[in-house]
Amino acid sequence: MKTILVIEDDIGIQKQLKWSLSEFELVFAQDRQSALTQLRRYEPDVVTLDLGLPPDEANATEGLACLNDILNFNPNCKVIVITGNTDNSHALKAIALGAYDYYQKPIDADVLNVTLNRAFKLAQLEAENRALRSSNVAAQEIIGNSDAMIKACRTVEKIAPTEITTLLLGESGTGKEVFARAIHKQSPRVKKPFVAINCASIPENLLESELFGYERGAFTGANKTTLGKIECANGGTLLLDEIGDMPLSLQAKMLRFLQERVIERIGGRQEIEVDVRVICATHRNLSEMVAEQSFREDLYYRISEITLVIPPLRDRGHDIIVIAKALLHRFNDEFNSKIQGFSDCAMQAMMQHSWPGNIRELQNKLKSAVILADSKQISAEDLGLTAQSSKTATLRMVREQAESQAIRHAHSLASGNLSKTADILGVTRPTLYALIEKYKLLDLRTTESETQQ
Numbered sequence: 238m239k240t241i242l243v244i245e246d247d248i249g250i251q252k253q254l255k256w257s258l259s260e261f262e263l264v265f266a267q268d269r270q271s272a273l274t275q276l277r278r279y280e281p282d283v284v285t286l287d288l289g290l291p292p293d294e295a296n297a298t299e300g301l302a303c304l305n306d307i308l309n310f311n312p313n314c315k316v317i318v319i320t321g322n323t324d325n326s327h328a329l330k331a332i333a334l335g336a337y338d339y340y341q342k343p344i345d346a347d348v349l350n351v352t353l354n355r356a357f358k359l360a361q362l363e364a365e366n367r368a369l370r371s372s373n374v375a376a377q378e379i380i381g382n383s384d385a386m387i388k389a390c391r392t393v394e395k396i397a398p399t400e401i402t403t404l405l406l407g408e409s410g411t412g413k414e415v416f417a418r419a420i421h422k423q424s425p426r427v428k429k430p431f432v433a434i435n436c437a438s439i440p441e442n443l444l445e446s447e448l449f450g451y452e453r454g455a456f457t458g459a460n461k462t463t464l465g466k467i468e469c470a471n472g473g474t475l476l477l478d479e480i481g482d483m484p485l486s487l488q489a490k491m492l493r494f495l496q497e498r499v500i501e502r503i504g505g506r507q508e509i510e511v512d513v514r515v516i517c518a519t520h521r522n523l524s525e526m527v528a529e530q531s532f533r534e535d536l537y538y539r540i541s542e543i544t545l546v547i548p549p550l551r552d553r554g555h556d557i558i559v560i561a562k563a564l565l566h567r568f569n570d571e572f573n574s575k576i577q578g579f580s581d582c583a584m585q586a587m588m589q590h591s592w593p594g595n596i597r598e599l600q601n602k603l604k605s606a607v608i609l610a611d612s613k614q615i616s617a618e619d620l621g622l623t624a625q626s627s628k629t630a631t632l633r634m635v636r637e638q639a640e641s642q643a644i645r646h647a648h649s650l651a652s653g654n655l656s657k658t659a660d661i662l663g664v665t666r667p668t669l670y671a672l673i674e675k676y677k678l679l680d681l682r683t684t685e686s687e688t689q690q
């Protein structure tokens with residue numbers, strides 16, 4: 238059933254609406270404060286808002302402020318303002334602020350039902366459109382339409398046309414390189430080279446020449462002048478992958494390049510101008526490394542003009558299945574197999590697994606499953622995963638796991654503050670405490686007491 242938040246202080250009208258809008262689930266709020274709490278709790282796509290809210294029932298100031306809060310929280314929310322039949326100007330003001338429509342009392346159930354259904358239809362179309370746009374982003378390489386991925390893809394769209402130096406943070410295998418390529422592909426540099434270098438995989442003594450190149454005769458074995466990766470990326474984009482593993486000695490040279498956009502090849506005497514957009518990536522905690530003095534602070538600020546955090550696979554919910562299906566399709570082509578899908582058990586097992594190796598781990602597991610599977614469906618065993626045998630228990634576990642993840646996510650958004658965490662989750666603080674106890678997330682409580690010390 239579709240949920241509508243009804244913000245209305247008149248109990249009589251609340252009752253009338255309940256009776257008139259029986260095809261919807263209605264949740265009520267009688268003032269701005271409770272409206273925001275309900276908004277967080279139910280995340281409705283459609284809201285009806287009486288503009289005459291207390292303490293300013295005779296006017297619309299509180300109602301309009303409430304409208305503002307709703308749209309700040311969810312700009313896609315369809316708000317239908319309900320006004321007395323004489324306040325046309327307030328209704329128009331509300332529309333100018335971003336309300337979807339307005340409706341004048343007295344209530345006519347048929348008209349209001351049509352308006353509400355139309356609002357839901359539009360909300361649904363817009364949501365589909367957003368999902369479609371985000372899946373088109375990055376030339377279809379970034380699969381997934383979880384909120385976290387849609388947000389990350391939107392950020393890519395915004396930063397790609399700029400020259401801003403971007404830092405991509407995420408666990409190993411989350412797709413940092415895929416995101417870097419997506420930025421390049423959507424940038425004006427798309428026709429120029431995209432060059433990636435992994436600072437962790439090249440021995441310290443070779444990394445400098447790999448990056449900056451060398452002149453003939455610069456050292457024994459330097460038989461000809463060779464361009465480094467930075468020069469090779471001229472006009473295009475350079476990805477410095479695992480920048481956290483760059484030795485301190487090289488960090489100073491890298492900083493100079495980033496500041497002045499000139500390089501000197503090893504053994505060279507001439508400064509060479511290079512026009513390169515730089516993207517850095519790492520799975521390390523750079524701010525911690527700065528505190529420990531194993532990463533230069535000035536370089537850290539230079540490379541992180543904007544930071545994009547790529548969520549781990551376990552926080553992407555149903556994306557796990559979406560990506561698994563897309564990969565299955567790809568591996569079927571590659572290995573000429575005809576596997577049709579996954580058993581229920583396999584899907585549950587995938588949703589339960591914590592994927593420490595993220596998408597790379599999913600790829601590896603799927604590839605061997607496609608090769609090893611005996612039937613038309615991939616089982617949990619083919620994936621090397623185990624799922625709970627009882628479906629009821631598993632469903633509960635999936636829900637519990639999702640709740641734990643959401644709590645951890647909100648906790649990190651709230652920088653460890655439990656009251657804010659409860660607000661973000663739309664629950665009371667005692668409920669949050671109960672959930673923390675239930676799911677044994679006791680470290681969250683410890684972190685708060687440490688933060689407060």
Ligand SMILES: Nc1ncnc2c1ncn2[C@@H]1O[C@H](COP(=O)(O)OP(=O)(O)OP(=O)(O)O)[C@@H](O)[C@H]1O
Pocket residue numbers: 378379380381407408409410411412413414415416478520560596597600
């Ligand atoms: N959203 C996605 N959909 C499908 N495949 C993806 C997605 N993100 C990443 N991949 C694939 O997962 C693999 C790992 O991605 P990538 O190398 O970009 O990760 P990474 O974070 O740079 O890893 P590392 O830190 O180990 O270098 C690649 O094969 C990539 O194509």
